[in-house]
Structures are given as structure tokens and as C-alpha cells.
Amino acid sequence: MSSIYLVLDMMNDLVHADGPNGKAAYGEQVRARRIIENTRRAIDKARAAKLPIGFVRVGFSPDYRECPANSPIFSGARKNGVFKLGTWGTETHPDLGQQASDFDIVKHRVSPFYGTNLEVILRTHGVRRIYCSGISTNAVVQAIVREGHDRDYEMIVLEDACCGLSTEEHEGAIKSFQRFCKLSSSTEVAFE
Known part of the structure; x- marks a missing residue:
């Protein structure tokens, strides 16, 4: 069975200490849970196991033409000038070591499947197992777990490389979707 590791929304606007959420x-949760370090550990292990890696990023054109006007979660993007493609904010955190050979999946909504090239990448490479982690647990991680499950992928979440706005939000999300996936961690995972 072919596998991929998807790193979800680990962009400077969300996780960098110098970004708007730093x-x-x-930012507090990223530091407290050591999200950058744990994600990098998982990336290094995935590379050693010769797994393809995909970096999923949320972003909009400079004029925000893809940004839904009535979305509670995205309404602040235009107002605050965040998630603008082609800027430092939508680049993957530099400590994660993204490489040119990695897949770059740009999304305009919460789900990495909606309106992106993800399904084509998965089919082209015969992927049936998706390892994933990222921010936030109750948004992009929950969305990919549920949708991936319903598309018949085996879903494995690296819990120690995920966080929400609070510990409670993270833990609540894990409880709500753990029936649809397997849980692992950056230290325990054995990429296959």
C-alpha cells in the first residue's frame, strides 16, 4: 500500500513566531506543544522511509477573489491581509525544510480535498494511506480525516504535531474524529 505524509497549514501566517499568530x-500552542520540532521529526522520518510529502497551504489571490465573503473562519483574512499567496505568510515555516520535490497543495477552503489537486496526486501515486498533521486540529486536520475516511483512505494522525487555539480545542477535536483514523505521534510513527 502506497502512503503519503501531508503537512497541513504549517504556514508562517499561522505558526511562525514572527507571523500574525506568533x-x-x-503561537503559544505551537511553542508549548513543540509543533515545529515534532513536525520536522516526522518529515525527516518520512523522507528516510522514501514517502512522498505534501505541504497543504491555505491561500488566496492578492485580491482575495477565492475568499468566501460569508465564511466566519475566512472573513478576517481579507481584513487582516493574511493568507495572501505569493507572500512570506503563505510560505511553509522554514524550519520544516520543504523541498522542490515535495507536493504543494494550495486550498481555498478548510478541506484539502475541496477544489485542489490532492485527489489527482493520490490517485496518480496509488496512495491508500495518508499520514497527516498540522494546524488546526479542529479545522484542517478534522476535515481531512473525515473526508479521507469517506473516500476510503486509511487515515493516520500524528497527534503531537497538531494543535488548536487551546489544549481543550485540540483534545475535543481528537475525541470527535478518532473513530475515523488511527492516532500516532512523531516519535512512535513507523512510516510504511
């Missing part, structure tokens, strides 16, 4: 709740 001093806010996400």
Missing part, C-alpha cells in the same frame, strides 16, 4: 493563541 504572539497569539496559536
